[in-house]
Amino acid sequence: MVRHKVVLHFPHEQVDKPIVSKLVRDYNLDFNILKASITPREEGLLVLEITGEDDDYQRGMDYIKSRGVSVQPLSQDIRRNDERCTHCGACLAVCPTDALRADRSTMEVLFDDEECVACELCVKVCPPRAMEIHY
Amino acid sequence: MGKTIAEINERIKRGEAVVVTAEEVIGIVEEKGAERAAQEVDVVTTGTFGPMCSSGAFINLGHAQPRMKIHRAWLNEVPVFCGIAAVDIYIGATEMAEHDPLNEVFPGEFRYGGGHLIEDLVAGKTVHLRATSYGTDCYPNRAWERDLTLADVKEAWLFNPRNAYQNYNVAVNLSDRVIYTYMGVLRPNLGNANYCSAGQLSPLLNDPLFRTIGIGTRIFLGGGIGYVAWHGTQHNTEVPRGPSGAPTRPAGTISVIGDLKGMSPRYLTGYSILGYGASLAVGIGIPIPVLDEEVVRAAAVRDEELVAAVVDYSHDYPQGTGKLLGEVTYAELKSGSINLDGKVVPTAPLSSYSRAREIAEKLKDWIAQGRFLLSEPVELLPCSAREEEVG
Structure with a gap:
């Protein structure tokens, strides 16, 4: 399977x-x-x-x-530009899966593209525009 | 037995100063007590990194030939304030580039504004100046265009009227539609709760009564060196407080200034806030000299003790009703969810705690290496709770 x-x-x-x-x-x-x-x-x-x-x-x-x-x-499809990401966490409010989640000890935002369903909600919500669409 | 800033500076110069971050001091006070911690620790470093809309930069562009008294000007199509002399301008962080659709197609993306322009300048990128004027006998030039970089201008100072808010609201949405705010996207019916403070690392929450931070305090600003210029706009110290003296509502603020030429885009980042506007994320770190037990006790405050108020941004905030929905601690906020009247609401920060930690660590290194000395404040900032205590 x-x-x-x-x-x-x-x-x-x-x-x-x-x-x-x-x-x-x-x-x-x-x-x-x-x-x-x-x-x-x-x-x-x-x-x-x-x-x-x-x-x-x-x-x-x-x-x-x-x-x-x-x-x-x-x-x-959806990639994170690690240079631009400030690990603020604004994306956590909209990600419908666990593709974007916080490591609670470092408070860094982790991006797991296996979990990403490319809904693109994070793309415009990210304040420094670190989430990029690549087709 | 207290210490003075001069004594602490002597220890910094000799490489003997004990410098810890606002996170590390928590365990030290817990383990050794405030009295011993006050003797052993010299400086506590703090940090914060978040969108601070009340920010901007003064720039002197140097003179064109023939000379020009600039009447209107744009840098990368962002209008800049020109109502100061001939070639002094001010870039406001939330100013939008001309022809930006703003919220005409809602929610607007606000891709390029003053905050992005400041980031580009600090990153050393070339920006385009366009200026117009009406011409005078002493300043005959009427139009000027050129490309420039930060290195080309005579002076460039970051000068932010209101930064580093001492605590802030937790924003939620009680309505049945998605709303787009400066506190981020808020999903309907308490879909999420957004907050914006570094909590136990936040500079002004670690010196809640402004016992040490005053006019002239030297700080980490945008990756370079800056100073506290004054209290910030909307500075308000008449607020409810918790046991450490830390306010449980938005309270004190600072106005800060520093040379843009020594700063870095890592700590001055242009932000686009969906449906709201452009802004600038600013990194600030303030050293707190451990003058006595009271200072170290307040600096050892932890997220479990720091409280913020929950506010509805669909009605109560825009209408200014003053209504609060409840109180939560930063420990709850950072856990990923809060409980509001029995409903579990996921949380999201807008203030980067990891970068706040990085700033506090960096400032600690600067001081420990003797590269950064503490300054004596010329005057402490107004604070009714402290003044009543002393008076």
């Missing part, structure tokens, strides 16, 4: 086609939509958490890519 968070970029011509639903029907994968948006130029962006057998996952991703959809691991 594997669990991966991925970012899918749909080209304009694929946005209206049922692609992701095939992951469930044909590849026995479960998914949880973390984020979905369509840009003004009608390109789609979908952030998914996918769970299933490793084989099924690989085959499912091959299928998605064959439809012209690019697949990136999510862990690359």
Whole structure:
């Protein structure tokens, strides 16, 4: 059993086609939509958490890519610029998972990108703007 | 038997001074008692690092050729105050760059303001000056543009009218919608509680009656050396107090000054506060000379004894009702959640405790190495509770 968070970029011509639903029907994968948006130029962006057998996952991703959809691991998406982070803790008020949490002994803010669901709430809330989006 | 600042300075010069941080002194007083601690410890160092909106910098730009009496000016498109002589200006930390959308698309991001400009200058970056004027016989120039760095200007001083608040409110939101405040994002129905003080490390909470901190006190300011210039604006000492004398409400403040050229962006950082505005996070560390037992006892205050008031920022703060929802300690706030009428509310700080600790440690090193001597205050700051005690 594997669990991966991925970012899918749909080209304009694929946005209206049922692609992701095939992951469930044909590849026995479960998914949880973390984020979905369509840009003004009608390109789609979908952030998914996918769970299933490793084989099924690989085959499912091959299928998605064959439809012209690019697949990136999510862990690359939100990064902390450690030079800018002042460890104030303002982000703790909005992080919905434990990706951002305080080490209570040092009172430093820890960032665990494995727990990050790329909701981006921290990005604008961070006063020194240390949380960056990298697609 | 007390000590004087002159005696402490002699010990610093000889490399014999015992310097500890406001965290370390807690254990020393607990273990040895205040009487022995007062004999053994010479200086307690404090620290704080948080957004301090009432901050800014005076700069003398030097003269253009031909000369110009600046009427309006912008640095990196941030309007600066020009109503002082010909080429003196003041950068306000919360001033926004021209054409910033502010809160037109709510909540506004406030990406670049006076605080960011000050950080860029201190970091040695090039900034762009644009100035206009109406022309006089002695100052004929009407337009001036140039790139400059901090090294190019004649004088540059950080001069902050109100910093280092002695205690502050804990902000919550009782309404049913998210609100965006200078205390950060507050989720509805008591979704979170935000606070902004270094608590047991905070300078003014360690000298609650201003027995040692006064006009002319030499301090760590923005990574360089600064001085207490005066009490800060909104300085208020007529407030309820806890056992150490520490106020349980926002109380005293200080106005500080220092040479911007010796400072560092690590301790002067531009902040963008969502839906509110731009600001400057300022690092301040104040040394407390252990003159007697009273001083060391107050400096040994711990988070468990320091209390702050919880205020609703959806109604009571904006409307100025003065209503408080309750009191909590900094130990509770730092644990990650507080209990408000039976509801567990997660907490988030805006003041960086880890950087406050770093500042207190740095100041301790400076003093221990003999690089930083204590100054004798010219005059103590007004404090009704101390004055009544003495009077």
